[in-house]
Amino acid sequence: MESSSGGGSESDRGEEKGIFEYFGWVYHLGINSVGREYCHLRFLLVRGKCVAMYKRDPHQNPDITPIRKGVIGATLVVEELGHRKVNNIGDLYVIRLYSRLDESRKGEIACATAEEAQKWMEAFDHAKQQVEHELSTESSARDKLIQEMEINLLGNRHRVRRYASGLRKLIKIGQGPETLLRRSSKFFGSSDGFEGDNGDAFEAHQWKCVRTMSGIRIFEDVSNHKNGKGVLVKSVGVIDATADAVFEVFLNIERQKRYEWDMLMGDLELVESYDGHYDVVYGTYDPKYLTRWHSKRDFIFSRQWFRAQDGKYTILQFPSIHKKKPPRSGYRRTKINPSTWEIRNLNTPMGSDRPRCLVTHTLEIHSASWYRWKNSQSSTKFEKSVPYALLCQVAGLKEYIGANPAVLQQYATTVVHSQISNTSMSSSEFVDAKVQDEFYDAIAAESLSSDEESDEDKELDKEQRVFTTLDLKRTAAPHLSKELDPHASPITIDVSDMHGSLRKGENEKDTNCWTSPGGEGFMVRGKNYLKDNSKVVGGDPLLKLIAVDWLKVDKSVDRIALHHRSLVQSEAGKNLPFVLVFNLQVPAKPNYSLVIYYASDRPINKDSLLAKFLDGNDMFRDSRFKLIPSIVEGYWMVKRAVGTKACLLGKAVTCKYFRQDNFFEIDVDIGSSSVARSVVGLVMGYVTSLVVDLAILIEAKEESELPEYLLGTVRLNRIKLESAVQLEV
Numbered sequence: 001m002e003s004s005s006g007g008g009s010e011s012d013r014g015e016e017k018g019i020f021e022y023f024g025w026v027y028h029l030g031i032n033s034v035g036r037e038y039c040h041l042r043f044l045l046v047r048g049k050c051v052a053m054y055k056r057d058p059h060q061n062p063d064i065t066p067i068r069k070g071v072i073g074a075t076l077v078v079e080e081l082g083h084r085k086v087n088n089i090g091d092l093y094v095i096r097l098y099s100r101l102d103e104s105r106k107g108e109i110a111c112a113t114a115e116e117a118q119k120w121m122e123a124f125d126h127a128k129q130q131v132e133h134e135l136s137t138e139s140s141a142r143d144k145l146i147q148e149m150e151i152n153l154l155g156n157r158h159r160v161r162r163y164a165s166g167l168r169k170l171i172k173i174g175q176g177p178e179t180l181l182r183r184s185s186k187f188f189g190s191s192d193g194f195e196g197d198n199g200d201a202f203e204a205h206q207w208k209c210v211r212t213m214s215g216i217r218i219f220e221d222v223s224n225h226k227n228g229k230g231v232l233v234k235s236v237g238v239i240d241a242t243a244d245a246v247f248e249v250f251l252n253i254e255r256q257k258r259y260e261w262d263m264l265m266g267d268l269e270l271v272e273s274y275d276g277h278y279d280v281v282y283g284t285y286d287p288k289y290l291t292r293w294h295s296k297r298d299f300i301f302s303r304q305w306f307r308a309q310d311g312k313y314t315i316l317q318f319p320s321i322h323k324k325k326p327p328r329s330g331y332r333r334t335k336i337n338p339s340t341w342e343i344r345n346l347n348t349p350m351g352s353d354r355p356r357c358l359v360t361h362t363l364e365i366h367s368a369s370w371y372r373w374k375n376s377q378s379s380t381k382f383e384k385s386v387p388y389a390l391l392c393q394v395a396g397l398k399e400y401i402g403a404n405p406a407v408l409q410q411y412a413t414t415v416v417h418s419q420i421s422n423t424s425m426s427s428s429e430f431v432d433a434k435v436q437d438e439f440y441d442a443i444a445a446e447s448l449s450s451d452e453e454s455d456e457d458k459e460l461d462k463e464q465r466v467f468t469t470l471d472l473k474r475t476a477a478p479h480l481s482k483e484l485d486p487h488a489s490p491i492t493i494d495v496s497d498m499h500g501s502l503r504k505g506e507n508e509k510d511t512n513c514w515t516s517p518g519g520e521g522f523m524v525r526g527k528n529y530l531k532d533n534s535k536v537v538g539g540d541p542l543l544k545l546i547a548v549d550w551l552k553v554d555k556s557v558d559r560i561a562l563h564h565r566s567l568v569q570s571e572a573g574k575n576l577p578f579v580l581v582f583n584l585q586v587p588a589k590p591n592y593s594l595v596i597y598y599a600s601d602r603p604i605n606k607d608s609l610l611a612k613f614l615d616g617n618d619m620f621r622d623s624r625f626k627l628i629p630s631i632v633e634g635y636w637m638v639k640r641a642v643g644t645k646a647c648l649l650g651k652a653v654t655c656k657y658f659r660q661d662n663f664f665e666i667d668v669d670i671g672s673s674s675v676a677r678s679v680v681g682l683v684m685g686y687v688t689s690l691v692v693d694l695a696i697l698i699e700a701k702e703e704s705e706l707p708e709y710l711l712g713t714v715r716l717n718r719i720k721l722e723s724a725v726q727l728e729v
Contacts, residue, residue, distance in 0.1 A: 020130075022046040022123035027092060027110040028053065039087050044109065046072075046123045049130045072127035074619065075100040077654055080117055080307075081674055082276020086110060093117040094276060097124070100654060114307050115244040125651070132619040199644035200523045200535070201630035201693065207234070210374040214395035220374065231370060232636055233387075234362040235394040241401050241408055243343045243357040247313045249397065249407060250341065251305070253281065261400035264389035271300070271322050275674045278304045282325045298331040304682070306675040309647060312344035316641055316682070337387050339363035340640040361394050362640060363387060483542055483608040483709070488577070490601035493544055497572045500547035500597065501725040511718040514548040522628050522695045524708035529700070538695065541710040542610070543580055543598035548714065551593040552724035556585040558667045559658050560595055565727070567597050568663050577603045579663040580711065582696060587671030588684055592724055596694075598712040609705050613698050614664055621657055622650025624699045625666065632715070634690035641682050648699065652676060684721070692716045 023045040031037055043054040045066075052058075052066035081094040093114050098106030111117045206223035216237035239246055252258070253268040265283050273279040284298045300322055305315040319335045327333055339362060346356040365387045373382035382388050401407050495504070505513030519538030526536040547567050551560075561568040561581045568579055578600040586592040604611050613624055626646045631639040649655055654672035658665040670676045683690065693715050700708045 020046075020048070020123075020126050022120070022126070023059075024116070024120075026120070027086065027089070029086065029094065029108040029110055037087070039089060039110070042067075042109075044120075046127055049127050049134070051127070072124060072131060073099070074128065074131055074617075076124065076128060077672070078121050078124045079673060080121060081108075082305075083114075084110070084276050085273070095120055113244050113248065114313075115242070115311075118307065118311070128619055129623075132617060200628045200646040201644035201695075202521050202523075203630075203639070203644060204632075205232070214392075215398055216395045218374070218391060230364045230366040232362060233365055233370070233391065234360055235391045236358065236360050237394045237398045238346065239357055239359055239398050239401055240354055241357060242355040243311060243313055243345045245355075245408060246343050246357055246359060246397065246401070247305075247315075249401065250315070250343070251303075260404075261396035262393055263396065264386065264393070271324055275678070277306055277674055277678055278302065280320055280322050282322070284331065296331050297334040298328055299334045299336045300325050301336045304641075304678055306679065308643070308645060309651060310344070310645065312342060314641065314643070315341040315343075316637060317341070318637070334386065337363045337365065337390060338637055339390060340637060342640070359394050359397065361391065362636075363390055364636065483605055483610050484600055484602040485605050488602040491577065493546065493576070493599055493601055495544075495546050498546040498567055498597070499570075500549045500567060500595070502548040502550040502719075502723070505717055508717070512720045512723050513717050514545075515715045515717065516545045517693050517713050517715040519695065519710045519713055521630060521632075521693055522710060522713070524697060524710065525700055525706060527707045529706055529708075530703055536707060538710045541598075541695075541712045543600050543712045545596070545712055545714055546599045547597045548716075549593070549595035549597075550719065550724045551595065551727040553591050553593055553727050553729065556587075556591060556667075556669060556671070557593060557727065557729055558583075558656055559665060560593060560667070560727075561658070561663050561665045562660075563727070563729070566595075573597075574662070576662060577601065581663055581665040582712075583665060583667045585667060585669050585671065586680060586684070587677055588681075592721075593727070594716075596712070596714050609698055609700070610711070614659060618650075618655075618657055622655060623648065624701075625649050625655065626697050626699050628695040628697070630693040632691040632693050634692075635686050638683055638686050638690065641679050646697075646699075687719050687721065689718060690716075691718065
């Protein structure tokens with residue numbers, strides 16, 4: 001990826017001087033007129049809000065015209081579908097683009113690595129921000145955008161005029177077509193959209209290092225809090241490679257490569273793959289390498305993975321069964337320990353450009369020999385067990401990658417360099433909005449040209465810095481009074497007058513209920529966050545939790561506050577100065593809605609950050625609304641899957657916003673993301689044993705907005721699915 005800056009001419013509009021350009025090779029996926037799937041290598045260029053697709057690099061072929069082009073609209077949704085086996089090319093990471101208003105208008109592109117896919121998602125997000133900027137600065141921008149959408153892509157290609165001759169950033173994603181499949185690019189720079197790597201809620205684990213071996217550390221959870229019947233242990237190591245490269249190596253089941261680092265899972269076979277983020281794998285091993293018993297063993301396990309907004313990979317491994325792999329004659333079926341992998345990039349040391357990542361493998365062990373091994377310096381029976389072989393996998397990865405530079409070259413990265421923007425492209429450059437439809441139409445539509453389907457077709461140092469500046473006795477104590485109208489007299493909110501379908505708990509041991517946990521379990525950005533990345537303990541929430549509805553619905557329901565059974569429509573609800581309705585739409589069979597109601601005792605201050613959020617457009621809201629999850633009690637695997645990191649919900653799933661009278665509703669469609677669906681699916685399987693804390697807040701990005709404060713919190717105590725009340729729409 002490359003970036004460049006250059007000035008525009010005096011006649012350029014001021015906002016055009018901040019336009020970004022992204023470009024690189026991708027695969028365009030689709031189905032042609034006769035129903036045959038195609039996968040064409042294409043050069044994709046995103047400039048400002050405009051997008052174009054070429055057969056060849058327009059920088060090297062300045063006279064070439066785009067075969068597809070369009071604009072990014074405010075309703076564009078970009079979803080990462082995970083990896084998919086495509087034709088004879090192999091596994092690619094697929095991105096779907098569609099309209100929030102009409103999901104039938106969609107298209108797909110694919111990249112070689114998850115990192116490239118993430119960069120393209122950022123590119124499209126940046127383009128949406130460009131649209132937001134235009135809508136906020138130009139009175140005629142909305143009408144012009146509508147005109148752009150109405151141009152027919154299937155007609156004759158339009159002449160495209162110069163657009164933004166002075167580009168501020170030029171960013172190249174990926175390598176050339178000859179190395180696209182196994183090469184990626186990385187942008188080394190600030191990730192201002194992401195938090196640190198420490199998590200934003202406190203965890204109950206207390207890890208103690210009990211052994212070091214082969215450059216890795218072995219930890220045991222010595223906390224009194226029990227998460228399972230066994231003991232939790234983890235192996236931790238730093239590997240000199242990017243998280244993306246390690247992830248690709250780990251996921252690869254090619255036998256010859258796994259033989260070089262994995263003494264247990266060398267012989268693997270893919271049984272079935274689902275939705276790009278989940279697969280089932282069958283494996284065999286000869287236990288003579290681990291024990292004196294020479295009979296062969298086999299095993300089946302599932303792998304579920306996802307990439308967080310900060311670039312961290314989480315991989316869950318569960319023992320499994322599958323009808324395609326029944327018990328095999330001559331083999332003894334072995335149950336592989338449930339485990340999780342976490343792979344995240346570390347800050348690059350000063351004066352070095354060598355990438356590093358932290359790899360953590362956590363598993364649950366049910367073995368008495370573990371205690372003898374951790375306290376003994378001599379060989380024990382544990383060293384011949386499956387859990388020991390699993391713990392050694394991090395060391396194997398570390399040594400394998402360190403001894404094979406070719407592995408890093410295979411997933412090579414391109415470092416950013418500054419250069420003056422080259423604006424020599426003529427016919428392929430953009431200007432006004434005289435481009436056709438929104439881009440999902442452009443990549444979904446079949447081209448009229450017959451030749452399109454031809455063959456030419458972020459950390460250990462940062463973590464330490466954050467926690468050394470974090471005083472756990474400090475709390476986020478902003479003057480919350482500035483968020484509410486200081487001239488209005490506060491009212492008394494009596495929760496007993498507010499009724500939801502889920503009852504309020506009497507104490508922490510109560511089940512199938514909700515309570516209000518306060519903000520002590522969460523961390524938010526402190527007053528000096530922009531200077532030292534320090535976070536502080538969350539203080540009391542601004543809004544009061546008044547009720548929770550746990551509903552069963554036939555299909556997802558938006559604007560649920562308008563339903564006659566909603567608390568907002570009750571007499572007590574109508575008398576509140578302000579109500580925030582947080583509607584979590586849970587995909588399942590049947591579907592569920594968790595509706596959380598928060599209220600203020602005074603109206604919102606018109607000059608507050610909250611008012612700015614309420615009055616802002618959807619793009620601003622998507623870029624600011626955050627959720628912090630925390631599994632307080634429950635199965636450790638679910639804890640690792642959910643994590644404790646703040647998530648910008650609008651960047652991860654589809655969020656819809658609705659304001660009317662005295663309330664503001666946020667509808668969160670969890671089913672709009674395959675990753676979110678898979679995580680929630682795991683949570684729903686254990687929900688009756690889980691105690692879940694949630695906190696919502698608006699992200700502070702400017703010094704005047706710091707410190708952050710919590711809008712509201714809720715604790716859900718061991719919810720029973722069958723207690724959901726049917727909502728008739």
